[in-house]
Amino acid sequence: MTTTSLPESLIATLPGDYYTDPEIFRLEQERIFEEMWFCVARSSELGKPGGYRTVDVGRESILVTRARDNSVRAFFNVCRHRGAKLCTQEAGEVKRAFQCPYHAWTYDLEGKLVAAPNLTKMPDIDRTEYGLVNVHVREWLGYVWICLADAPPSFEEQVVGAVVARLGDVAAIDRYGIADLEVGKRIVYDVKANWKLIIENFMECYHCATIHPELTEVLPEFADGYAAQYFVGHGAEFGADIKGFTVDGSEGLDRIPTVSEEQDRRYYAITVRPQVFINLLPDHVILHRMYPVAADRTIVECDWLYLKGVVESGKDVSRSVELFDRVNRQDFDACERCQPAMSSRLYAKGGVLVPSERHIGEFHDWIHDRLGTRQSR
Numbered sequence: 086m087t088t089t090s091l092p093e094s095l096i097a098t099l100p101g102d103y104y105t106d107p108e109i110f111r112l113e114q115e116r117i118f119e120e121m122w123f124c125v126a127r128s129s130e131l132g133k134p135g136g137y138r139t140v141d142v143g144r145e146s147i148l149v150t151r152a153r154d155n156s157v158r159a160f161f162n163v164c165r166h167r168g169a170k171l172c173t174q175e176a177g178e179v180k181r182a183f184q185c186p187y188h189a190w191t192y193d194l195e196g197k198l199v200a201a202p203n204l205t206k207m208p209d210i211d212r213t214e215y216g217l218v219n220v221h222v223r224e225w226l227g228y229v230w231i232c233l234a235d236a237p238p239s240f241e242e243q244v245v246g247a248v249v250a251r252l253g254d255v256a257a258i259d260r261y262g263i264a265d266l267e268v269g270k271r272i273v274y275d276v277k278a279n280w281k282l283i284i285e286n287f288m289e290c291y292h293c294a295t296i297h298p299e300l301t302e303v304l305p306e307f308a309d310g311y312a313a314q315y316f317v318g319h320g321a322e323f324g325a326d327i328k329g330f331t332v333d334g335s336e337g338l339d340r341i342p343t344v345s346e347e348q349d350r351r352y353y354a355i356t357v358r359p360q361v362f363i364n365l366l367p368d369h370v371i372l373h374r375m376y377p378v379a380a381d382r383t384i385v386e387c388d389w390l391y392l393k394g395v396v397e398s399g400k401d402v403s404r405s406v407e408l409f410d411r412v413n414r415q416d417f418d419a420c421e422r423c424q425p426a427m428s429s430r431l432y433a434k435g436g437v438l439v440p441s442e443r444h445i446g447e448f449h450d451w452i453h454d455r456l457g458t459r460q461s462r
C-alpha cells in the first residue's frame with residue numbers, strides 16, 4: 086500500500102473503484118441505503134390523505150402516502166399478487182385506494198387489500214396478510230424518513246445524533262422550527278458523480294476559495310479553507326458588511342424569530358449520513374437529499390425553506406436562493422470533474438487528503454466498516 090510511504094501531512098483516500106464499481110455500489114445499497122434511515126420527502130408534499138410519492142431507496146421502489154388519519158405510511162411499491170409495480174408515477178393522488186394496473190388488486194391507504202376480482206370467492210385470503218408490506222417511517226423536521234431494515238437502527242442515534250454531534254445539542258436545531266417552515270424553492274440536480282464525492286465535497290472547505298467566490302464573500306472565514314464541520318457548535322460568521330445570506334450580500338428574508346442571538350448572522354452545515362445535508366441560516370434552512378441511482382450518478386433534491394409568511398406573501402427569495410444554487414452548481418461541477426478520473430489507472434490506489442480534510446478519512450473508515458471491506462482491500 087502507498088499509505089505507508091505518505092508524508093505525515095497526508096492520508097490516503099478510498100481507492101478509485103469505490104466510486105465506479107457497480108459491485109461496490111450494490112454493497113452500499115444493501116448495507117447503507119437499505120439498512121439506515123433514509124430521508125425521502127417533505128411531509129407537506131404528500132398533501133391530504135391519498136397524496137403519494139414513490140422513491141427508489143437502495144434497490145427497492147417505495148410508496149409513501151398519507152393515510153386517512155393523516156399519518157404518513159410507506160410500503161414496498163410491489164403488488165402482492167404477481168409483483169407488478171403498483172404506482173408508476175413519481176407523485177400523485179388517489180381518492181381512497183391504490184389499484185394495481187395488472188389484475189386490479191386494490192389496497193386502501195393503510196395498505197390493506199380491499200378488493201380484487203373474485204376476492205369474495207377466496208374467503209380464506211387474509212386481507213392484511215396480503216396487504217401492502219410496510220416499511221418503518223419517522224417524521225422529523227417536516228421530512229419523512231424511512232428505513233427498510235427489519236430492525237431499524239435508533240433514529241435518535243443515527244439522525245438526531247448526527248445533528249447533536251455537530252451543533253452540541255438538539256435545542257440548537259429546534260430553534261429553527263424547520264417542521265413549520267415552508268418550501269419556497271426546490272431545485273433538483275442530476276449529478277454525474279458518485280454520492281460519496283458529493284459528501285466529501287460538502288465536508289471540506291479547502292475548495293471554497295477556489296470555486297465559491299460568492300460564498301467566501303459572504304462568509305470570509307471560508308476563504309482560509311479551514312471551515313470544516315468538525316468544530317462542534319461553530320457556525321461561520323457573516324462578513325461585517327454583509328446584510329444577509331444572499332448572492333450579493335444584500336438583505337435576506339424575515340429572520341426566524343426563535344433563532345438565538347448567538348446563531349444570528351451565522352451559517353451552520355450538518356451532514357447526516359448517508360444522504361442529507363442541513364444548512365442553517367437565520368432566515369432560512371436549505372436541506373439537500375441525495376438519491377444515489379448508480380455508481381456514477383446521484384439525483385440531489387434541494388429545498389429552500391422559509392417562514393410561512395415569507396412564502397405566502399410572495400416575497401422575492403431569488404437572491405437568497407441564487408447564492409446556494411450557485412454553490413451547488415460549483416460543487417457538483419467539481420464532483421463531475423473528479424468522477425471520470427476515478428477510473429483512471431492513476432487513481433487506482435486513490436488520492437490524498439490534506440490535514441484540513443482529515444475528517445474525510447473518518448468517513449472513509451465508516452464506509453469500510455459498513456461494507457465490511459477494510460480487511461480485504
Ligand code: FES
Nearest residue numbers: 164166167185188
Ligand atoms: S400483479 Fe397486481 S393485481 Fe396482479
Ligand SMILES: [Fe+2]
Nearest residue numbers: 286293297416
Ligand atoms: Fe463547496
